[in-house]
Amino acid sequence: MKILLLGAGGREHALAWKIAQSSILDELFIAPGNAGTRQYGKNVVLSPTDFEGIKEFVLKNNIDMVVVGPEEPLVLGIYDFFQADETIRHCAVIGPSKEGAKLEGSKHYAKEFMARHRIPTAKYGTFTSATLAEGIAFLSDMKAPYVLKADGLAAGKGVLIINDLATAIKELTSMLVDERFGKASEKVVIEQFLDGIELSVFVMTDGESFKLLPEAKDYKRIFDGNLGENTGGMGAVSPVPFADAGFMDKVHNQIIVPTVKGLKSQGIAYKGFIFFGLISVKGDPYVIEYNCRMGDPETEVVIPRLKSDILDLFEGIASNTLSERDIQFIDKSTATVMMVSGGYPNHFDKGLPIYGINNVVDSIVFHAGTTSDGPQVLTNGGRVLSVTSYGKNIEVAVDKCYDSIAKISFENAYCRKDIGRDVIK
Numbered sequence: 512m513k514i515l516l517l518g519a520g521g522r523e524h525a526l527a528w529k530i531a532q533s534s535i536l537d538e539l540f541i542a543p544g545n546a547g548t549r550q551y552g553k554n555v556v557l558s559p560t561d562f563e564g565i566k567e568f569v570l571k572n573n574i575d576m577v578v579v580g581p582e583e584p585l586v587l588g589i590y591d592f593f594q595a596d597e598t599i600r601h602c603a604v605i606g607p608s609k610e611g612a613k614l615e616g617s618k619h620y621a622k623e624f625m626a627r628h629r630i631p632t633a634k635y636g637t638f639t640s641a642t643l644a645e646g647i648a649f650l651s652d653m654k655a656p657y658v659l660k661a662d663g664l665a666a667g668k669g670v671l672i673i674n675d676l677a678t679a680i681k682e683l684t685s686m687l688v689d690e691r692f693g694k695a696s697e698k699v700v701i702e703q704f705l706d707g708i709e710l711s712v713f714v715m716t717d718g719e720s721f722k723l724l725p726e727a728k729d730y731k732r733i734f735d736g737n738l739g740e741n742t743g744g745m746g747a748v749s750p751v752p753f754a755d756a757g758f759m760d761k762v763h764n765q766i767i768v769p770t771v772k773g774l775k776s777q778g779i780a781y782k783g784f785i786f787f788g789l790i791s792v793k794g795d796p797y798v799i800e801y802n803c804r805m806g807d808p809e810t811e812v813v814i815p816r817l818k819s820d821i822l823d824l825f826e827g828i829a830s831n832t833l834s835e836r837d838i839q840f841i842d843k844s845t846a847t848v849m850m851v852s853g854g855y856p857n858h859f860d861k862g863l864p865i866y867g868i869n870n871v872v873d874s875i876v877f878h879a880g881t882t883s884d885g886p887q888v889l890t891n892g893g894r895v896l897s898v899t900s901y902g903k904n905i906e907v908a909v910d911k912c913y914d915s916i917a918k919i920s921f922e923n924a925y926c927r928k929d930i931g932r933d934v935i936k
């Protein structure tokens with residue numbers, strides 16, 4: 512098969528690494544990719560949202576399948592773009608339709624979907640500038656902390672958790688009236704605060720059946736102890752010890768099955784990954800959010816635990832035969848620790864030389880934000896490298912990550928020192 516993978520982060524490097532191991536791969540292209548993905552295929556200068564450019568590339572290179580890494584092309588409707596054009600309809604797209612991607616693209620849509628299919632989630636109300644007064648009344652009836660969510664995509668920044676009512680009212684007003692998050696906060700979802708521990712669960716689905724992937728826990732805040740600003744994710748581990756068989760049964764029966772059935776019953780085309788952002792409240796799972804793609808850095812711990820040929824599974828998704836495909840996992844723990852540019856998630860420099868990647872032997876160094884100048888790898892983003900290791904348990908895997916990170920350097924490099932610590936007994 513000839514594959515075009517869209518995206519440029521650690522998630523895409525991990526997917527490229529796995530796709531390159533497939534026995535049915537003929538050629539892999541990554542658009543735009545990074546300095547890491549070029550080890551596994553050809554990087555192509557093409558934006559994941561340039562649908563016309565992608566079409567031209569697919570036709571010229573006889574691509575059989577487009578694997579979509581990030582959410583943006585999905586939310587913009589790349590699946591539908593391919594379906595609507597008879598010259599490229601034969602090329603499979605791994606990712607949901609525009610309607611399916613609304614599970615991530617609109618918090619309000621996701622909440623309505625969950626209410627319709629009785630999927631456990633926090634109680635909520637949705638408000639616009641026209642219903643600001645009702646929104647304020649709704650907030651005043653709730654208890655602190657107050658959870659405000661911009662309806663649309665806001666690059667991970669659209670959720671505010673606020674401790675006092677006066678500030679919550681001020682923020683709600685700023686989101687709705689001043690469009691603090693632009694069009695993304697034209698609508699705001701106000702939610703009941705759920706107190707528990709978070710984890711991420713992933714499935715791949717062909718719209719009929721699904722395959723469960725290993726679960727993961729990510730670390731979103733910039734500083735140790737889950738302090739400071741939110742980031743794209745500073746590290747992850749898999750498996751998640753508290754996600755035992757009893758808990759995962761509840762996730763399966765109360766969340767995954769009703770979601771996949773719900774999509775089907777609503778006639779929503781969905782051929783790709785579903786990412787369930789869950790919270791366990793005293794052992795009961797609730798959905799915090801859906802994403803219509805794999806997580807980053809969760810992919811960097813989940814995909815290394817997949818033993819099966821990923822293209823065989825993707826082919827199953829494309830041909831509605833996923834239920835016939837075998838899926839197996841590697842019975843080891845994985846951890847990934849993100850090396851980021853000093854200053855991230857705010858201002859940081861780019862273009863700094865990275866040294867020592869080749870000295871790493873006990874980990875896989877997935878590139879998250881890199882580019883190259885000849886043989887020299889340079890930083891090219893806030894999140895720079897995702898260093899993944901296997902271990903007989905999470906502790907061993909995490910220790911290996913830190914040993915490997917000690918061999919890598921670039922100016923002002925930073926990482927959290929406590930990835931996985933909270934789940935190590």
Ligand code: AMP
Nearest residue numbers: 633658670702703704705706788799800
């Ligand atoms: P989201 O973008 O919806 O995943 O929200 C970002 C983060 O905000 C989540 O990872 C949670 O840590 C937190 N969060 C969101 N909704 C809630 C809620 N209802 N209760 C508690 N925490 C929440």
Ligand code: GLY
Nearest residue numbers: 743744806807808
């Ligand atoms: N790590 C969280 C995400 O990918 O959205």
